[in-house]
Each structure stands twice: as structure tokens, then as C-alpha cells.
Amino acid sequence: MPTVSIDTFFACALLVSVALLATASLAGTMQTRIDGMQDLNKQDYLRNTADQILFSTGTPADWGAGATVPSSFGLHASAASGVYELDIDKVTRLNSQNSYALSYPQVSIAAQLNNLALGIKLSQMLSITVALSANTTAGDETAYTFMIQVSQPQGPGSASLHCYVVADGYLSDVYNSTSSSGVGYASFQVPNSSDGPALLIVFARATFDDRVTAYEAYSFAHLSEAPEPNHTFLGLSPLNGTLNVDVNDPDAALDEAYAFSFGYQANLTATSNNTYAIPAFLDKSPIVLVVSGQTSSASFVEWTAYPDVPLQFGANFENSEENVFVYTVTIKGAFYKLTLTFGDVA
DSSP states (O other): OOHHHHHHHHHHHHHHHHHHHHHHHHHHHHHHHHHHHHHHHHHHHHHHHHHHHHHOOOBSTTGGGSSOOOSBOOOBOOTTSOTTBBOHHHHHTTOTTSTTOOOHHHHHHHTTOTTOOEEEEEEESSEEEEEEEEEEEETTEEEEEEEEEEEETTEEOOEEEEEEEEETTEEEEEEEEOOTTSEEEEEEEEEGGGOEEEEEEEEEEETTOTTOEEEEEEEEEESSSOOOOTTSSEEEEEETTEEEEEESSTTOEEEEEEEEOSSOEEEOOEEETTEEEOOOOOSSSOEEEEEEEEOSSOEEEEEEEESOOSEEEEOOOTTSOOEEEEEEEEETTEEEEEEEEEOOOO
8 A cells, every 4th residue: 555545544543533532522521411400400390399398388378277188288377477487287287196187198299299209307496305313202292303405406505494294183384494505404393192194394495596495295104103105095186276185095084284385374175075275375486285184094194286396297218319408497486497308300
């Protein structure tokens, strides 16, 4: 072959190789950009879906007030409320123990999620831990001292405390505060004649903002056997300013009913068929509702919260992809943390 032809052959081969390498590199770069755009579009879609749940009231706008199944799903309170204000009853209807609870399929259809998994978590801004540190019986009373630890997301911090104890025929409360390390104490003198299960309710309020208010309920035995698990004897379903009580034990008789918040306490009077009006307390605080009663063989003190927080609703994402969106929201003026979790987009 002539020399010129050989040189021309190698030059052409080199140009083809360079062109192939450039094309392959460009294809790889384009695929990376396409994948990145797909991830970006997925996150935008999921963020918009989360925002729709947070900022929309759903249809009808007052679907939380009764047994209505919404045709579209949203947790926002109303057009007149704050941007991040959730409806107390819409949140309450996500608790499976409530008689008016929505099922996961009902929420999924109303939210138009198709095959997209959803998880909803609501938690308090303060974490409260209670432990019985001492008890002594002397004469006709037993003295109890409880250690209370309060922590914030940043760690332990000082908080104001308001604690209540409910036992058979007994109700008392005490104010206190925690140290800068988040530790405080509450002491009560409970009559021995009120033997049976008892309930300590602790409200903690951050010293820097009264909207950061949380509660914890702690059952303990007062000169008796350990209390039965909560909701053994009663089903307690708050909704639309009313506590509805379902009696699980036909032998049970109701004695007293109470509502507690950080700043207020009220005795509740039954209206009809074991229903009680819930007071519209003015402070920025969750409400704990307590009902005591008797059976032929035992007494009981059972409770629920309004709103029903902490709350976990929806899909289990163990060992699966999670796309998480976190918001700070308010319910009746108190702060909560809302976490919306979605699975992978099909």
C-alpha cells in the first residue's frame, strides 16, 4: 500500500476513535444530568405533595369535625388560621384508637397518592421522662416524689412544671420548675383510702416560649397491684370539643371525668350517653382528658390527649426508601413537629 494511503488510513481511524470517545463521554454526562433532573423533579413533586397536605384544609374544609370521609386530604385548620396551624380534629382522626379514625386507604385515596406510600408523624417539642424516686407510707397517707426530666432538641433545658395526680376520689396539683439541666421534682400526699391505680400528669413549658408546652402521663400503683394498660376499660374519643366514652367492660361504672392543661383544670359533667363537653381552655397547651371508674373487682383511671399527640400514622418504611419533609406547626397555639415521609415514586 502506498505510504500516503497508510497515513490517511491511520488519520481516519484516529478521528473515528476520538469521535467515539467524545460521544461516549457526552452520553455519560447527559445521562448524569438526566438522572439528576429526575431526582430533582421527584423531590419537587414530593415537596409539593407534602405542602398540599400541610397547607390545604381538604374537602370539605371541616371534615375533621365529624365522621365524614374527606374527598381531598389536608390537615390545615382554616383559611382564617395561621399558615402552619393544623386542625386539632383532623389530627385526632388519624389516631387509630379514636372511634372516628380514618383508615390508611381512606387517606391515601383522598390525598391522591396512587401507589405512593405515606407516613405522618406528630411529636411534641419537649421530651418528658418521669420516674418514681421515693414513696413512704405514714399514718393515713402515702408520700410520693417523682423525678421529672425535660429535654429539648438541643438538649436539657429549664422548664416550668404543672403536675396533677388523680386517684380514686383524690385530685391534687403542684407547680415547680426544672433546673438548667432539665431535672425537677413533684411531691404528693395521697390518702391511703384512695388505694388503686393512680395517674400523674406532667405539663412542661419552656421558659423561653409558652408555645413550647408538652405533657406526659405516668400511671402508678397506689397501695395496689400495677394498673392495667390504658384503654383496657374505656375507649376515649375526643372530637369537635366533645369527649365520647365507649365502655369496653359491661361491668364498668364511671365516676369522675376531668380535663387538664398547663394552666387550667376542670371537672367534666356528662351531657348524654357518656359524652362530655371539653372546655375551651385559653392557654397554648395540649389537653389531657381523664375518666375514672369502678368495676366489681377493680378501679381504673384512664386517659387520652386532645390533640392525640404523639401520633404515628401510615406506612412502615423499614428497609425501604424514605423521602422526609419536616415542619414546625402549631395546634391550638402550641408548637409541634410534623414529619411527612413518602416512599419512592413509582
